[in-house]
Amino acid sequence: MQSADIAFVRLVTADVGAxxxxxxxxxxxxxxxxxxxxxxxxxxxxRRTLVFTPDGPSSVGIAFRDPEHLDLIAEKLQEAGHSVERHDRAACDRLFVRKGIRVSDPSGNVIDLVQGPHHSGIRFFPQRDNGILGLEGVALRSASPERDLPFWRDLLGFDLRDRAGEIVYLGTDSLHHRIALYPSDRPGILAINFAVEDLELVMQNRYHLQARQVRLPFGPGRQAASGQIFLMAEGPERLLYNLVTETAQVDPARHRPRQFAADPYSLCSWGSRAQGVAELEL
Structure with missing residues (x-):
């Protein structure tokens, strides 16, 4: 298995400004x-990790290091009956990558599998002291995580790390998970995970957002499966921004998937409870 990370998120919206x-x-x-x-x-x-655009589709970019690995994945996907779109030069330029293909998972989530996402020669400079280190992962809605699992595991090469109820956590490197699939009645991006420096920055962000009357539907809390400390903030169209730290490191060769109960403590061992987000209520 070749390790991969989340390169970008593109979200289609009619209200880019908001x-x-x-x-x-x-x-x-x-x-x-x-x-x-x-x-x-x-x-x-x-160069950029989050794009809001009026033109579809919404997609998640997953970056692999080896361009030949993309060709192997494309062959496997086509042999399994999935429609694969190969990005031409113009499409790659729009995504700021060297090479890419597009495919949809069985639930309808659009995935851009890419190689060579562009870096910037200018260091990242946030608009405030938020402690953000980078884009760490995404949570996707899934009509059936168990049905979608073979697509992610057998075709894209992700490892099943753990389950919490029907929620599935998937990883490709030493980080516990990069992708989480949540049971839902529709596809789409549920949450975008941004790593922050430490618990102190999680709390600083909490008070910053709370003072500005931003809805915080979940957290601060600690995820049972990954040990991840998290704080979720709800943006326009109910998009969740998840500020996270202390996500567990695992040995991919030794880790064995665990089944956590369909219980609220499986999502937060500290006792925080999600409010108004159906996918986060066990």
């Missing part, structure tokens, strides 16, 4: 010049 204001003014991501009608943001050394 999302841009929240991502910049509330979360404190660095705004950078974008395409016409779009809003681009950075969270680390990469």
């Amino acid at each position: 999302h841009a204001a929240f991502a910049g003014d509330m979360i404190g991501l660095q705004a950078v010049p974008g395409g016409e009608g779009e809003a681009w943001f950075r969270s680390d050394i990469r």
Whole structure:
């Protein structure tokens, strides 16, 4: 298995301005010049990691280091009956990658599998002292995580790390998980995980957001499976920004998937309870 990380998130919206204001003014991501009608943001050394656009589809970019690995995945996907779109030069330029293919998982989530996401020669400079280290992972809605698991594991090469009820955690490197699949009645991006320096920065962000009357539907808390400390903030169209730290490191060769009970303490061992987010209520 070749390790991969989350390169970017593209979110289609009819209200780019509202999302841009929240991502910049509330979360404190660095705004950078974008395409016409779009809003681009950075969270680390990469040229951009979050894009709001009026043109679809929404997608998650997953970066592999080896371009030949993309060809192997494309072959496996096609042999399994999945439709694969190969990005031409113009499409790669729009995504700021060297090479890429696009596929949808069985629930309908669009995935851009890419190689060579562009880095910036200018260091990441957030709009405020938020302690953000980078884009760490995403939570996706899934009609059936168990049905979708073979797509992610057998075709894309992710490891099953743990389950909590029907929630599935998937990883490719030593980080506990990069992708989480949550049972839902529709596909889409549920949450975007941004790593922050430590618990102190989680709490500083909490008070910053609370003072500005941002809804915080879950946390601060600690995830049972991964040990991840988290704080979720709700943006426009109920997009969740998850500020996280202390996500566990695992040995991929030795880790064995565990089954956590369908119990609220499996999502937060500290006792925090999600409010108003159906996918986070066990």
